[in-house]
Amino acid sequence: MTQSAGHLTLDELRTRTQDGSIDTVILGFTDMLGRLLGKRIDAGYFVDEVSHHGAECCNYLITVDVELNTIDGYRVSGGIRDTAT
Incomplete structure (x- = not known):
């Protein structure tokens, strides 16, 4: 398998972590609207x-709008909106 420029193998990451040149990994993914989360x-x-x-994240994070309101129609959000209030 050919490695892309800028990508590390797990062994390379382990080595750079041990020598202190890398201390944080950013784990990123997109929500259902294409926004980057992580x-x-x-x-x-x-x-x-x-x-x-x-790694884990709450399904709720990928089913909310910019103001953190649950978007209707996404069953994975696991919540039911209270429309009485």
């Missing part, structure tokens, strides 16, 4: 845990 993860934790077991 979180910063300690590089050592990413190498030791996340790379093997994955």
Whole structure:
């Protein structure tokens, strides 16, 4: 497999984490509207845990608008809007 410029293998990330040249990994993904979301993860934790077991995020984060209101029609949000208030 050919490696793209700017991408690291897990072994390269491990080496750079151990020598202190990388201390944080940014885990990014897009929501259902194409907006970039994510979180910063300690590089050592990413190498030791996340790379093997994955990371989690709340489904709610990918089903809200800019003002954090749940967008109607997305079953994965898991919430029911209270329209009485």
